[in-house]
Amino acid sequence: MTDDPAAVGGPAAAVDGPQAVHGDQTAVGLRIEGLRKWYGDTRALDGLDIVARPGEILGVAGPNGAGKSTLIKILAGETREDEGSIRLDGVAWDPYVDLDRVAVVHQEAQLFPNLTVAENLMVGREGTRALRRRLDEQERRLLDDLSILDVADRPLESVPLAVRQRTEIARALARSARVFLFDEPNSALTEEESTDLFRRMHDLAGAGHVVILVSHRLAELVEHTTRVAIILDGTCTTVLEGEALTQDAIAAELVVGQAAREPREQITVHLGEPAADDAAVLTLREWSHARGHFQGIDLHVRAGEIVALMGVEGSGARELVRSVAGFERTSGHIEIQGRIEAPATTATGDSSFVSADRQASLFSNLTVGDNMVARLDDEIAPRGALRPGRMRRIANELRDRFRVKAASIAVPIRSLSGGNQQKVAIAAAIVKRPEVLVLEEPTRGVDIGSKSEIYRLMRQYAAEGHAVLIYCTEVPEAFEAADLVYVVSDGRLSPPVLVMTHPDVESLARAITRLERHTRTQPAA
Amino acid sequence: MTGSTASTPQRTTGGGGSPWYGRARDVGIRVGGLAIAILIVIIIFTALSKPNTFLTWLNAMVVLRYMSTIAIVALGLTLVIVVGEIDLSFGFMYGLAANLISVSWIMWGWPIWAAIILAFAAAALLGVVNAFLVTIVRIPSFIVTLGTGQLVFGLTLLVSATATLNPAYPPPGREVSRGEVDFFFGLANQALPLNIPMQGIWMVGVAIVVGLVLSRSLFGFRLKAIGGNPEAARLARLPVVKYKFVAFIVCAMLASLAAMLDFAFIGSTQPNLGQSLLFPVFAAVIIGGASLSGGRGTAIGTMSGALLLAIIQDGLALLSVGAYLQQFVQGSVTIAAVVLDRFTASLRR
Numbered sequence: 001m002t003d004d005p006a007a008v009g010g011p012a013a014a015v016d017g018p019q020a021v022h023g024d025q026t027a028v029g030l031r032i033e034g035l036r037k038w039y040g041d042t043r044a045l046d047g048l049d050i051v052a053r054p055g056e057i058l059g060v061a062g063p064n065g066a067g068k069s070t071l072i073k074i075l076a077g078e079t080r081e082d083e084g085s086i087r088l089d090g091v092a093w094d095p096y097v098d099l100d101r102v103a104v105v106h107q108e109a110q111l112f113p114n115l116t117v118a119e120n121l122m123v124g125r126e127g128t129r130a131l132r133r134r135l136d137e138q139e140r141r142l143l144d145d146l147s148i149l150d151v152a153d154r155p156l157e158s159v160p161l162a163v164r165q166r167t168e169i170a171r172a173l174a175r176s177a178r179v180f181l182f183d184e185p186n187s188a189l190t191e192e193e194s195t196d197l198f199r200r201m202h203d204l205a206g207a208g209h210v211v212i213l214v215s216h217r218l219a220e221l222v223e224h225t226t227r228v229a230i231i232l233d234g235t236c237t238t239v240l241e242g243e244a245l246t247q248d249a250i251a252a253e254l255v256v257g258q259a260a261r262e263p264r265e266q267i268t269v270h271l272g273e274p275a276a277d278d279a280a281v282l283t284l285r286e287w288s289h290a291r292g293h294f295q296g297i298d299l300h301v302r303a304g305e306i307v308a309l310m311g312v313e314g315s316g317a318r319e320l321v322r323s324v325a326g327f328e329r330t331s332g333h334i335e336i337q338g339r340i341e342a343p344a345t346t347a348t349g350d351s352s353f354v355s356a357d358r359q360a361s362l363f364s365n366l367t368v369g370d371n372m373v374a375r376l377d378d379e380i381a382p383r384g385a386l387r388p389g390r391m392r393r394i395a396n397e398l399r400d401r402f403r404v405k406a407a408s409i410a411v412p413i414r415s416l417s418g419g420n421q422q423k424v425a426i427a428a429a430i431v432k433r434p435e436v437l438v439l440e441e442p443t444r445g446v447d448i449g450s451k452s453e454i455y456r457l458m459r460q461y462a463a464e465g466h467a468v469l470i471y472c473t474e475v476p477e478a479f480e481a482a483d484l485v486y487v488v489s490d491g492r493l494s495p496p497v498l499v500m501t502h503p504d505v506e507s508l509a510r511a512i513t514r515l516e517r518h519t520r521t522q523p524a525a
Numbered sequence: 526m527t528g529s530t531a532s533t534p535q536r537t538t539g540g541g542g543s544p545w546y547g548r549a550r551d552v553g554i555r556v557g558g559l560a561i562a563i564l565i566v567i568i569i570f571t572a573l574s575k576p577n578t579f580l581t582w583l584n585a586m587v588v589l590r591y592m593s594t595i596a597i598v599a600l601g602l603t604l605v606i607v608v609g610e611i612d613l614s615f616g617f618m619y620g621l622a623a624n625l626i627s628v629s630w631i632m633w634g635w636p637i638w639a640a641i642i643l644a645f646a647a648a649a650l651l652g653v654v655n656a657f658l659v660t661i662v663r664i665p666s667f668i669v670t671l672g673t674g675q676l677v678f679g680l681t682l683l684v685s686a687t688a689t690l691n692p693a694y695p696p697p698g699r700e701v702s703r704g705e706v707d708f709f710f711g712l713a714n715q716a717l718p719l720n721i722p723m724q725g726i727w728m729v730g731v732a733i734v735v736g737l738v739l740s741r742s743l744f745g746f747r748l749k750a751i752g753g754n755p756e757a758a759r760l761a762r763l764p765v766v767k768y769k770f771v772a773f774i775v776c777a778m779l780a781s782l783a784a785m786l787d788f789a790f791i792g793s794t795q796p797n798l799g800q801s802l803l804f805p806v807f808a809a810v811i812i813g814g815a816s817l818s819g820g821r822g823t824a825i826g827t828m829s830g831a832l833l834l835a836i837i838q839d840g841l842a843l844l845s846v847g848a849y850l851q852q853f854v855q856g857s858v859t860i861a862a863v864v865l866d867r868f869t870a871s872l873r874r
Contacts, residue, residue, distance in 0.1 A: 327760065355760055365753035365820035374750050375761045381743035428761070 028089055029053040030179055030210045035084035036234075037070050039415055044070040045081070046234035052179075052210045057201055059225030060214045061250055063449040067234040068214055069417050072183050075212075076104040088178065088210075103172035105165075105185040113157035117148055117167050120156055121174055142170050145196075160313050169197060179210045184445050186220075190312060198224050216447045218247040230254065254448060279303070281467035282324065282436045283335040290329035293319035294491035297332075301436070301467040306458060307496075308470050308482035310512060317488035318356075318440065321471035325353030325438040337435050352434035354425050356441035356471075361425040362413050369395030369409030371424050375432045398427040403453055419450035426454060430461055437461060439470045443477060455481045475509040487515045494519040558866045559812065559829045566833065566858065570840035578843055586720045590790070592835035593728035594783050596828055598802055599809040600735040601779030603827045604772040606810055607739065609752035609819025610659060610666035612773065614674035615780040615806065618651055619799030621681045622781035627690040627794040630701065630709075637705040641785060648781040651677060652774030659773070660766045681796050691793035713789035724786050731779065736824030748772065753820030805834045808859040814866060833862060 035048040045067045052058040062068045073079045074086075077095040086093050088101065095102055111120045118135050121143065135143070135152065143149040146166045151159055156167060169185060182201065186194040201224065205211045215221055221228050227241035230253040240249055280300035287297040294316035301307045311317030323330045333340070336350040352375070355361045363371055372395045373380050380391045395409040402423045406416055413421060422443065429437060442458065443451045458481055462468045472478050478485045479499060485508070487494040494515040502508040571580045578584060598615055605612045622644040630640035651673060658669040692701045692709065713723045739745035751758040751765050758765050780799070788794055809830035815822030837858055841851045 325760075352762075353760055355757075360754070360756045360760055363750045363753040363757055363820070365816075366750060370746070370750075374747075374763070377743060381746070384743050386741050386743060386746055 030212075031085075031087045032071075033085050033087075035071070035074065035086070036082050037067075037074065037079070038082055043234055045074075045084075048084070048231070048234060048236055050229050050236050052212055054208045054210050055205055056226035057205050057211045057213055057224055059221040059228035060212060060231060061216070061218075061221060061228055061254060061447075062231030063254060063419070063447040066231045066417075066447075068231055070234075071231070072104065072181060072214060075102055075179065075181055077102065101177055102179040102181060103175045103177035104181045105169050105172045105183060111156055111164060111168060111171070114155060116153050116155055117143070117159065117163070118152040120167050121152075121170055139170075139174060142174055146170050146193075166193070169200075173200065173204075177209075179212070180204050181212045181214070183214045184216065185213075194220075216445070216451075218250050218448070221245075221250060222247050251448065280335075281337055282469065283333075284324070285333040287320075287323070287330060287332035287334065289316065289319055289323060289491070290331065292491065293328070294323075294488065294493075297493050299486070299493060301469055303465045303467060304462050305484065306462050306468040306470065306482045308472050308478040308485045309488055310472055310475075310478060310485060311488035311516075315488045316491035318471050320488060320493075321438060321440055321469060322353070324436065324469055325351050327353065350434060351436040351438050352429035352432050353438045354429045354440065354442065356444050358418065358421055358425060358445075361428075362421055364412075364414050366413060367410050368399070368404065368406050368413050368416060368424055371413050372398045372409070372428050372431065375428050394431065398431060402427045402457060419446040422446050423450060423454065426457065430457065433466075435466055437466060437468045439468070441472060442470055442481070451477075452480070475512060476505050478512070479505045479508050485512060487512055487519055489516050489519045492519055558868070559814075559826070559833065559862065562858075562862045562865055563829065563833050563836065566836050566840070570836070570843070574840070574843055579840060583720060584839065584843070586722055586725075588832075588835050588839045589725040589728075590722040591838055592831050593722070593724040594787055595802070595805045595809050595834055596728050596831035597731050597783040597786070598780050599806045599813075599827045599831050600731055600824060601776035602806055602810050603735065603739070603813070603815055603822045603824065604748065605666075605776045606815045606817065607745075607752045607819065607822040608748050608769055608772045609755060610769060610772065611670060611817075612655065612666065612776050613670040613803070614651065614655065614677055615776055616799040616802040617674040617677040617681065618648055618777045618780040619784040619802055620797065621651075621677050621684070622648060622784040623788045623794045623798050624681050624685040624690075624796060626785060626788060627692065628684050630705070631690050631692050631695050631699055634699070637709050644781050644785060645778055648777040649774050652777040653770065655777070656766075656770040656773040660769050678800075685794070685796040687796050689793055689795040693792060710789050710792065713786045722790075724790060727782070727786055731782070732824050732828055739822070739824055744768070744771075749820050749822075751819075755819075804855065805831075805838070808855070809834055812859060812862045812866065830862075833858070 030050075030052040032048060032050045035045050037043075037045040048067065048071060050058070050060075050071075060068060060071070070079070074081050075095050077097075077099045080094075080096045086095065093101065112123060115123060118139075121135065121139055140149060143152055146169060148163050148166050148170070151163055156164055159167075165185065172180065172182075180201070186197050198220075201211055201213065213221070213225055222245055225245075227239050228245055228250060229236050229239045230250070231237070232254075238253055240246075240253070279302045281303045282299070282301040284297050284299040287299070288295045297320060299307075309317045309321055319328050322328050324334070339350070363374060366374065369391060373391050376394070379394065380387060392409065398404070399406060399409055404416070404423050404427070405420050413424065416424065422445075426439065426442065429439075437458070439458070443454050446454065458468050458470075470481065472481070479502070482499050485497040485499060487497075497508065497511050497515065499508060502511060567580070571577060573579075598619065602612055602615060625644045625647055626637075626640045629635040629643050630637055635643070655666070655669055655673055658664050658673075659666045688696075690696070692706050695701050713727075715723045717723060717726070739748070747758075747763050748768055750761075751763055751768055755765060780802075784799060787798075810822065810827050811817065812830035812833060813823065813826030813828070815826065834855065837855055838851070841854060846854070
């Protein structure tokens with residue numbers, strides 16, 4: 001990788017032509033030059049150059065671990081660069097000191113869970129006077145636009161993630177900052193909400209602000225940004241714009257950074273009618289949630305099968321998936337490999353669960369290696385005495401198999417990028433070798449390279465004769481990862497959709513939309 | 526300690542291409558911070574005590590005895606802190622244990638072994654009650670143990686009837702067999718070579734067990750995981766509730782052990798025993814590097830913290846400093862030690 005901005009469009013760039021070069025570099029906007037940052041001996045940024053002009057939306061894409069998060073942290077004033085310069089409108093700007101100029105919408109909400117939605121919007125902006133108790137008109141409108149005004153007085157910890165993220169967005173929008181940094185802002189929003197958010201981003205850009213969008217979703221980048229900067233190994237390798245800005249081009253650029261990436265494996269699982277009872281690894285009958293999130297569910301998942309449950313927030317899909325792992329109060333009948341599990345309650349070793357919330361799936365005080373083996377017992381500690389050698393061996397194997405990008409298994413888990421943390425979380429669940437692997441949004445906030453690796457490992461685990469049940473919110477994920485898709489709406493299960501019968505994502509999306517509507521309008525049985 | 530909590534120093538996992546700034550340096554600086562603090566305190570006391578009564582073998586053994594009470598209780602508390610909870614009741618448990626032994630033995634005429642069992646059973650019960658309220662009823666441990674501590678103190682007053690008891694001089698009408706007194710006092714008063722105090726031996730034994738449990742056992746590994754992220758531990762099906770029960774029970778029982786040994790050494794009990802332990806024990810654990818937010822703590826760290834506090838206690842006593850100044854110095858040194866430790870922790874990055 002070159003770290004000379006002038007060389008961009010040259011050897012490293014797959015897309016040539018004048019558009020690929022940074023273009024005229026006036027003093028206006030955000031100019032980042034030669035940014036370097038080390039964590040210990042891990043090099044996170046290695047001479048990064050990026051220019052963001054006012055009036056445009058600059059896309060930033062790169063695999064996990066490429067340095068995106070570090071760039072965001074520096075711009076958000078959470079950490080400081082070791083070298084390099086940041087200039088805003090021609091003036092040197094240190095985000096670490098001058099926080100007011102930047103607003104960041106994070107991929108995981110960084111708010112105050114104990115305050116209400118409204119208080120979160122106001123906190124830090126109360127001014128020097130006594131704490132304001134009421135929202136002003138503009139703030140009310142802002143919350144209303146994001147359709148969270150009706151929950152303004154609810155504590156943040158009691159509202160769903162989707163609302164939390166919208167609160168974060170409202171907070172950013174309420175600040176009259178110069179630089180708006182959107183870091184996977186819509187990963188938990190619905191289609192309509194996303195569209196709304198993007199409209200806002202265009203408005204901000206139109207008003208002459210500097211808007212940066214960090215995203216893994218190629219379609220979004222192509223549709224909404226003016227240019228896309230590709231970050232690989234801590235440098236900006238190329239900038240795509242105009243005609244050259246296509247999904248394929250971004251994907252091609254990103255893949256350059258994936259060492260020896262294998263072609264996508266064929267789905268080898270058997271296809272056909274939904275599973276019969278006898279072949280099922282997991283069987284649910286008359287499975288109902290104690291607080292009514294779903295009722296009377298019958299579901300079978302066969303060995304070797306990946307089943308995706310889809311449904312909007314509140315449909316019961318998320319709760320249904322969690323209930324299989326034993327983390328919801330339920331009634332009814334559940335069988336795993338023919339064994340009847342404790343009815344209605346919890347926890348057997350027959351299933352492993354990974355939460356969508358990475359803060360609930362990893363131990364931040366432990367190393368990467370220790371996180372990987374945290375669920376094991378006899379394997380790492382026969383008769384209760386730890387065997388460090390075994391722990392190292394298992395963790396190193398997992399690191400290689402999951403291609404976790406970490407300097408060593410002894411580094412703290414927090415030093416890894418989001419996608420690599422997710423790989424560690426899933427690795428820790430798989431190494432326990434459960435009959436049923438239960439994953440909630442397995443690739444939320446994960447780059448496409450890591451995504452396809454996670455899918456590959458899921459498929460491999462299923463192929464070894466296990467059942468995999470996932471909750472997903474995105475059709476492309478269901479298309480890539482699943483064999484069967486069920487739609488949950490109003491706590492009821494649709495007939496299954498066989499993914500292989502759909503030639504492309506659009507076709508699957510249409511089928512899912514149709515089923516969703518159908519299931520919702522159907523009278524309750 | 527946010528941000529720089531690389532790993533607990535004595536953990537032996539990981540490695541695999543350890544970088545130059547890795548584990549060895551980590552341990553070096555971690556121990557270094559506390560070692561420097563201890564060294565400074567020793568130098569100051571040596572310089573101040575004229576003629577030198579501080580830096581002598583005999584006084585070192587006195588420090589060792591002071592230290593052992595703090596350390597035994599603090600090692601138990603370390604388990605509770607590591608699993609992410611707080612115990613404020615250990616000092617009162619210490620008082621109850623000592624008084625239960627003396628009252629049941631001297632006043633009720635129980636055999637000594639039954640009296641000791643009674644004390645430990647009471648401790649186990651307190652641990653169970655604490656853990657039950659924390660894990661099942663889900664009340665924050667700070668509040669639970671604040672309450673149970675007071676409750677236990679009340680029990681102590683009731684049981685002891687606020688009397689001071691000494692088995693060698695039982696009150697009129699009570700008799701204590703000479704053999705039992707010898708046995709009991711012998712628990713902490715054996716004549717050992719080099720004037721090594723018996724309680725020091727007990728402490729080393731407890732420290733080895735707790736140290737091995739924390740650093741080399743599945744229990745300790747999971748205790749740290751649970752303390753680091755209880756929600757993740759629950760979702761990963763780690764036995765969160767069970768481990769918290771064990772931590773609270775062990776903490777209360779180690780407080781009872783320390784109480785029994787002190788009783789055996791000193792020879793008498795009174796109802797307000799153990800209340801002065803709250804500060805030094807907590808300070809030892811925190812100086813030792815355990816994180817109050819859970820997931821971090823070591824036996825060696827807690828021992829070093831206890832050593833530092835014992836040295837200060839002893840040194841101030843030797844200098845005949847008034848009680849008021851003692852508190853002042855203890856508080857200052859504790860804060861200074863933690864600041865020094867945070868500073869060296871930032872060097873570790």
